[in-house]
Amino acid sequence: MEIKKMTCILCPLGCRMEVSIEKNKIIRIEGNSCPRGEMYARQEVEAPSRIVISVVKCRDCNLPVISVKTEKPVPKERIREVIDSLAEVEVEPPVNVGDIIVEDVAGTGVNVIATRSAERI
Ligand code: SF4
Secondary structure (H helix, E strand, O other): OEEEEEEOOOOOOOOEEEEEEEOOEEEEEEOOOOHHHHHHHHHHHHOOEEOOEEEEEEOOEOOOEEEEEEOOOEEHHHHHHHHHHHOOOEEOOOEOOOOEEEOOHHHOOOOEEEOOOEOEO
16 A cells, blocks of 8 residues: 655645555545545546646747746646647737637647737837
């Protein structure tokens, strides 16, 4: 049996949890103060995912790069592919916060959106 310690990040309380795992299945969760902690632990063990924050180049912009993020979390094992594919992207102004910069980035089914606006110089 494996015991994994993790901190729930779903609210500022930050409960420290101990998760017992046997044959890739969670058999016990301790330390969570509410059911959301259990949900968080299950997702972290069974399908960990993250929002990816990065930048893309912007041609003829008032900024050399603009910040972007994925609209939804992507599986942790796909993060490198997402970052590598964003390195190839160059946008043109104007760019507004919330604009879709890349649809279905790296075939994940998740869009990448701008988190910063940019104007033409
Ligand atoms: S388990 Fe519940 S109370 Fe604890 S950090 Fe997570 S969401 Fe907050």
